Amino acid sequence: MSLLSYLLLAATAACCFTTLFALPMDGVATNRNCQCVTTSSSIIPTRLFQRIEILPPGAHCRKTEILITKKDNKTVCINPEAQWIKKILTKVMSKRSVKESSMPTVA
Structure with a gap:
């Protein structure tokens, strides 16, 4: 490939990365697929828990959801x-971690 081809490829990549990072990360469009629109900090007694899910940040949502x-x-x-x-x-x-460390290992 010629030098001009490499320069064109580098300029295209720079434009793509600039556009990607210029977009707002916490805007409405990026949170559209989050499970949680609003969150609560109110204490919920553990005796009322049936299940707890921790969803790490990913393609669906840019923030951790509980x-x-x-x-x-x-x-x-x-x-x-x-x-x-x-x-x-x-x-x-x-x-x-205590439970996992007390389990016998299989060799």
Whole structure:
């Protein structure tokens, strides 16, 4: 390939990246596929939990989402920055790691 071809390819790539990064990341268009339109920081007692889902950022949504399905089948979106949910997740993860480390290994 000639030098001109490489320069044209580099200019095209630069334009594409500039356009990609110039778009707003937290705008309405990017959050259209998020499960949670609004989040709550209100404490929900763990005895009311039926299921908890943690959806990491990805192609569907650019932010972490935490969905709690309560025993009455209502789903509540929780603010991942809420201190009470951080404590619960820390407890669950520590119990999980203890449980995994006590399992016998198969050789």
